[in-house]
Amino acid sequence: MEAVAVRSWWEGRRVLVTGHTGFKGAWLTLWLERLGASVTGLALPPEDPAGAFSALGPWPALEPHMVDLRDGPGVAEVIAAADPEVVLHLGAQALVRRSYADPAGTWAVNVVGTANVLEAARALPSVRSVVVVTSDKVYANLGDGRPFTEDDRLGGHDPYSSSKAAAELATASWRRSYFDDRGVGVATARAGNVIGGGDRGEDRLLPDLWRALESGAIVRLRYPLATRPWQFVLEPLHGYLLLAQALAEGHTAVPHAVNFGPGLAGCVAVGAIVDRAITLWGAGRWEQEPVRQPHEAHLLHLDASLATSALGWRPQLDVETAVAWTVEWWRAAAGGDDLRKLAESQIDAYEDMVRS
Secondary structure (H helix, E strand, C coil): CCCEEEEEECCCCCHHHHHHHCCCHHHHHHHHHHHHHHHEEEEECCCCCHHHHHCCCCCCCEEECCCCCCCHHHHHHHHHCCCEEEECCCCCCCCCHHHHCCCCHHHHHHHHHHHHHHHHHCCCCCCCEEEEEHHHHHHHCCCCCCECCCCCCEECCCCHHHHHHHHHHHHHHHHHHHHHHHEEEEEEEEEEEEEECCCCCCHHHHHHHHHHHHHHHEECCCCCCCCCEEEEEHHHHHHHHHHHHHHCCCCCCCCCEEEECCHHHHHEEEEHHHHHHHHHHHHEEEEECCCCCCCCCCCCECCCCCHHHCCCCCCCCCCCHHHHHHHHHHHHCCCCCCCHHHHHHHHHHHHHHCCC
16 A cells, blocks of 8 residues: 555644645645645635636635735734644746746745745744745756756756745755754655646646637647656645655654656657647647747656655656546536536545555
């Protein structure tokens, strides 16, 4: 039997989730609700009313707060009132092209915002664990094709990637300076490219395709041959839950940084992912963007063996299934179906896979 988020541990647990109105944050909040946790959310209002947060509501076990991560006093006030035992920090400016347009704003959200969350958490004796979610793009990418391990050098070419690497450094500093002496577990989580229902982010591959399919337009791909480690949204979220629990329980072997990504078979070219989705949907086409685009790494691959050895985590869904579960959401949304019910059924199916 593999590790799975245990209801008996999470039930009644006070959890603070930043970025709960975002794609991953909404899915995580839903899963925590189903595990019986008491969740406080801290985020900006959702950018797209058709996104995951609105689609997965209503939220009977959530206490939401709309606060900018750059507002240190506001962040501290919400976190102090929540008095959490577990802090899951997902809030971020997560778009590469937006970071080129607003580099200082991206750094302020991703670095100063992370520092604000850590500062607020260290003031509370209730906090037992903190997981700061960064990115697979925190590594200095030399393009040599080798999968990144947690000990590889941090870097980041674009403002988004570099801001996430800086958030890693901030987290390590706060952990060593303040949390270690108190026995509070603090770690970062670095996930590969995440797909799934309810993602409406701009300049993101499958959301761009979904919008094109809805309008009958041709989707334009910046780098169709670029390879990414694709995974369904529940894969890294399961890792975050396992990591937070292990940290809170004081396991001495828990790493301070953990990769969550698919195996080599899940590292697929952008164009191939779009082709698979178009085939499943039954319509659509793509073209390569003719205009020169800002720099992006062409090859990313994570070594997630540490997550397996330290936490018992391993990916459950192959890339074809990950795309199929995403397209299933599109069909349900187009048909006016109950999307929360669909998401709950996917969580149930995923948990069954983990237990089998």
